[in-house]
Amino acid sequence: MSTYNQIVSLPLCAALTGLGLVLSFFVMRRRGLGAGLRGAAWSLLPLAAYLTGSVKMFWKMGVAIADFAKGFVLSTEVWSGIAVAGLAALLFVVSGPLRRRGKRGQRGQDQQAVGAATTRTSGRDIAPRTASVATTPSAQTPVKARKGKNAADDDDDLGDVEDILRRHGIT
Numbered sequence: 001m002s003t004y005n006q007i008v009s010l011p012l013c014a015a016l017t018g019l020g021l022v023l024s025f026f027v028m029r030r031r032g033l034g035a036g037l038r039g040a041a042w043s044l045l046p047l048a049a050y051l052t053g054s055v056k057m058f059w060k061m062g063v064a065i066a067d068f069a070k071g072f073v074l075s076t077e078v079w080s081g082i083a084v085a086g087l088a089a090l091l092f093v094v095s096g097p098l099r100r101r102g103k104r105g106q107r108g109q110d111q112q113a114v115g116a117a118t119t120r121t122s123g124r125d126i127a128p129r130t131a132s133v134a135t136t137p138s139a140q141t142p143v144k145a146r147k148g149k150n151a152a153d154d155d156d157d158l159g160d161v162e163d164i165l166r167r168h169g170i171t
Helices: 009-031 033-052 054-074 076-121 158-167
Strands: none
Touching: 009 033, 009 054, 033 054
16 A cells, blocks of 8 residues: 555646646637636636645545545444444334324323213203394494404494495405
8 A cells, every 4th residue: 555655646637737728728619718727727626726735635534535435344343333323223213203192192182081070060051142232322323242352342443444345345
């Protein structure tokens, strides 16, 4: 196996940059200035990587990945770890529907308890609410009681808006 010091990096990076610039020239003549400039930008990256020391970093990363892969393939301990991770993933997948089923069963018991409570109170007679007719002192005309949340709040002016809408045929 070769080490980083045995490879001549500067000539390799310079050759890649030179080849890329020549190809970029031909691309520029064929496809236009924009494509040629983009090719030149890509071509300058190998030389920039050498000058910044990134080539050595990439070499070390490649060696580390290769060592990991070599140890990964030949190690029974690693394959045991993969089997345990697979079992854990399988248990996570299986436990999802079981948790939802458990919550559904609990929710059903809660609904049965609420149903029993309403059955116990359903024996009482509850008088339905009736709208009382009130009169205004000035016009002596009955005022309709409102339904819903605002039944007690008659002080807002939505009644006027409703009358205007009714006059224009909008209900």
